[in-house]
Amino acid sequence: MPLSAYLGLAALVFTIGLFGVLTRKNAVGILLGIELMLNAVNINLVAFARARADLAGLVFTLFTIAITVAEVAVGLAIVIVIFRVRRTIEADHLDLLRG
Amino acid sequence: MTEIVGFWVAAVVLVAASLAVVLTPNLFHAVLWLAVALVATGGVFLLLDSPFLFAVQLLLYAGGVVTIVVFAIMLTERLVGASIRQTSRFVFNGAVIAAAMFVGIGGFLLQAGTPPPAAATGDQLRDLGRALVGPYAVTLQLVGVLLVVALLGAVYFARTED
Numbered sequence: 001m002p003l004s005a006y007l008g009l010a011a012l013v014f015t016i017g018l019f020g021v022l023t024r025k026n027a028v029g030i031l032l033g034i035e036l037m038l039n040a041v042n043i044n045l046v047a048f049a050r051a052r053a054d055l056a057g058l059v060f061t062l063f064t065i066a067i068t069v070a071e072v073a074v075g076l077a078i079v080i081v082i083f084r085v086r087r088t089i090e091a092d093h094l095d096l097l098r099g
Numbered sequence: 100m101t102e103i104v105g106f107w108v109a110a111v112v113l114v115a116a117s118l119a120v121v122l123t124p125n126l127f128h129a130v131l132w133l134a135v136a137l138v139a140t141g142g143v144f145l146l147l148d149s150p151f152l153f154a155v156q157l158l159l160y161a162g163g164v165v166t167i168v169v170f171a172i173m174l175t176e177r178l179v180g181a182s183i184r185q186t187s188r189f190v191f192n193g194a195v196i197a198a199a200m201f202v203g204i205g206g207f208l209l210q211a212g213t214p215p216p217a218a219a220t221g222d223q224l225r226d227l228g229r230a231l232v233g234p235y236a237v238t239l240q241l242v243g244v245l246l247v248v249a250l251l252g253a254v255y256f257a258r259t260e261d
Contacts, residue, residue: 001106006147007208009110013117013136015201020121022193028171029126032133035164036117039140046147053217055230059238061152062231065159066242070249072164076171077256083175092188 006047014040027079027089031072038068105146113139126172134165151224 013036020033042061049057083089116136120129141156231239 001102001146003213004208005106006143008205009113009143011201011204011208012114014204015197016114016117016121018200019193019197022196023121023188023190025188026126028168028175029121029129032120032129032168035133035160036120036136039137039160043140043143046144046149046152050147050149051214051216055223055226058149058152058223058227059230059235062155062227063238063242065152065155067245069159069163070246072167073253074249074256076167077253079171080174081256089175 003047003051006043010040010043010047012040013037013043025090025092027082027091027094028076030091031075031079035068035072038064102146105142109139109142109146112136113143126176127169130165130168130172133168134161137161137165148223151227 017033017036017038017040020036021030022033024030024033042064045057045061045064049055049061079089082094086094088094113136116132116139119132120136123129123132137156137160141153141161144150144152144156
């Protein structure tokens with residue numbers, strides 16, 4: 001398959017994830033959308049790594065995966081703390097910083 | 100030929116599972132669909148001659164991330180019952196913005212030229228290992244520091260109050 005096929009697939013998954021981030025009300029649902037977007041970016045990196053025979057794309061993907069896992073762990077810990085304090089994780093109800 | 104068939108199978112599964120993640124009303128089902136989408140992404144890595152990333156994807160994402168998210172849902176919602184249902188808001192606006200983003204990326208892809216295909220190198224896994232401890236050694240150390248910090252942060256947030 002040509003490089004552009006993989007890039008198009010990644011663009012489609014990225015926009016689906018963006019739709020999820022924009023429309024979900026639950027904080028965990030928003031995190032799931034972010035996961036989809038990061039996966040689409042990883043597909044791009046690996047596709048370019050093969051098309052250009054350049055290892056940097058693969059190394060970058062490995063680091064992206066590691067950082068994403070750390071982000072999910074901290075993000076979900078924050079969600080649990082918010083739930084413990086406010087008894088809700090609906091993003092619309094979390095407006096403590098609204099002026 | 101195998102790559103073409105595999106690509107379309109992986110693409111259809113990936114897009115369908117992604118749509119299910121953002122559209123299904125049950126949050127727990129959304130996590131299960133996310134696991135399907137992550138495995139399909141691993142299949143795409145396999146098609147791109149990166150079996151090592153396929154293994155990492157299965158271990159870290161499909162194994163680790165999905166488990167943590169399921170735990171978070173269990174702690175914040177009742178696993179079964181009506182309370183896990185979630186609604187979406189601004190569906191029309193979100194769809195318009197996402198479609199505009201897709202048109203923008205697609206337009207860029209269409210007018211961008213394709214790079215000349217490069218010859219594949221030999222043992223990719225050995226080169227990857229050498230690169231991780233060679234030119235990228237400092238970055239690898241920093242990732243280790245980041246993981247420790249994330250672990251400490253998660254423990255700090257999730258501690259009990261006493």
